[in-house]
Amino acid sequence: MNLFRFLGDTAHLASILVLIHKMHTTKSCRGISFKTQALYVAVFVTRYLDLFYRWVSLYNFFMKLFFIGSSCYILFLMKTKFRPTQDPAIDTFRIEYLLGPCTVIALIFNYKFSPTEILWSFSIFLESVAILPQLFLLQRTGEAETITTHYLAALGIYRALYIPNWIYRYFTEGVVDPIAITAGLVQTGLYIDFFYVYVTKVLQGQKFELPA
């Protein structure tokens, strides 16, 4: 464990807590893509199957449980309590365009052609694009509540921090994880446009609004 990864995981944890906090305080899941949240459940469940057969550490164990549990809880909230505040008409990204290619790529690029390793690869590739329905929704509405942008910013910071973590690991442990690195770079790249608006508007105290 190094500082970059720990801070990255902390940002990831914080992003989820911010999202849950947003839903409870505004009593709404307006502006949140159900599809992106559902993809995260798929990501965590397929990636953390190793909970059943590999022990890493107490930290690793509880973080995995938290990510699976909290993502399911978010879906649950969106489908029950806050269902009336959700607008499927604007959450229109076609996720089959993500699931299909990720399945094919996972079958080609994996560290071992075994069910759990293929699912792990799949989860890495899927995570890298899982934010697209959310960014698409944001693009469509052209604006976002400030708290929603903090959620997205924390999620982007989490991914960005994994990059120095891999560089650090390359120099200290001499190991590279090409699948995670490639997907991680793609995922971080998707946030660049968002971050530009976040830094130039939200952090200056303005509302998040995309240029017309």
Add this chain to the structure above:
Amino acid sequence: AKAAREKDEL
């Protein structure tokens, strides 16, 4: 460097 999956990462 060796190419391998980092099994302790989340």
